[in-house]
Amino acid sequence: MSIKGSVGRHLAPRISDIAPGLTTTFVRESLNRAIDGVGPLPPAAAAADKQLKEQRGHVERAVHEVIENHVRLAGAQGFLTNVGGLVTAAVAIPANIAGLTLLQCRMIAGIAHLRGHDLDDPRVRNAILMTLLGEDTVTAMVRQSKLPAPPMALATAPAHDAHLDGIIAAVVATDLLTRVAGKRLATSVGRRVPIVGGMVGMGADGYATWRVGRYADRELLPRNNRP
Template identity: 65%
Template sequence: MGLTSSFGRQLAPKIGQLAPNVTSRAVLEAFNRAVDGIGPLPGAAAAAEKQLAEQKGNVERAIHEVIENNVRLAGGQGFATNLGGLITLAVALPANITGLALIQCRMIAGIAHLKGHDLDNPRVRNAVLATMLGEDQVNGLIKNKKLPGTPMALATAPVLDETLSVLLAGEVATFLISKVAGKRLATMAGRRIPVVGGVVGAGADGYSTWRAGRYADRELLPRNRR
């Protein structure tokens, strides 16, 4: 995974030209759809509450199910958007990135809801976006003074930085472009069989989503549920 991520970071500026619609605005729109629901997918809070009911009020088990359900969704879209070769790259790459953003936003927002955080609170929304970056990326941004604190610190900040959501959404867009593009191009460079790309894409997106969910579970501490 390290080699693939490095490959993606090197290619991100060029790949960004293939995914011009994957911007901070697109990530924020994905967040809104993840919270509100889209098509057959219920919103983050509704999906999380369903799992909580199925687990008879056990928050820990409900969070586990939220993660597992979204890992499966991520794997499915990762398989579908990584089946083709270079000829499908310009279409499949943006779809893979925005799909992954929607699924991971929905999962992390659901975990935040189960931990008692108010998804209507812009501080919590910033925390969800920050969590999507993963622990290493968050720590790097804090070290470089681009981020004032951890996701939990953002969720409970006494003062709202109204510029932070756009900054975080831009970081998430760049992060996902690097990750997805690196995975896809490294796979195609080494393997010419399309179905292999689908299998690798499913595994990579599923694993990435699982890691994001585990980080959210560790980082977002419980608050009193209303």
């Protein structure tokens, strides 16, 4: 497939040069951990089901609670990973992006689960990663034929296209690198005053997570297997 070849040849070297940890393998591992649970974070489906129980079976209220909870988590990690001075930026910013990726994948997976999608389905996993890019990026890439279709169409495709696994992971990895570069520039001033840097990080990460959550809410529509 021409898209796969182009993405693989041109983006993979940049991934390893700019931020060695943010590879396509990292993207897939982040998604796996988000779905399966890691450290104090329970699996995405279990967390979503807890919200569904608290909302007495009301799916849409549970979806909104999942979004709000992850916005708060993202804001907290944004503060902690941006509160250091300039000397810590080289380590803290990639760590911040890694943490944010995990939380946003977990949030999207929780929404997908509540809407009746099977998180073990590779089509759904690709849809989750694509949603992570955000609506504007997805729309532009689909229009330019860099991605085949929006997330919902991928999640409900007749069959899994294994070629898309590498394409989507590479696109997401490159997007993460762009975020790293952008944060290094945007926080360079704020990090001269540590608390200011933390507050900027908290607001930016919380807002970014809210936008991704709202996109997932609109895009990942209910499947028939959930009442």
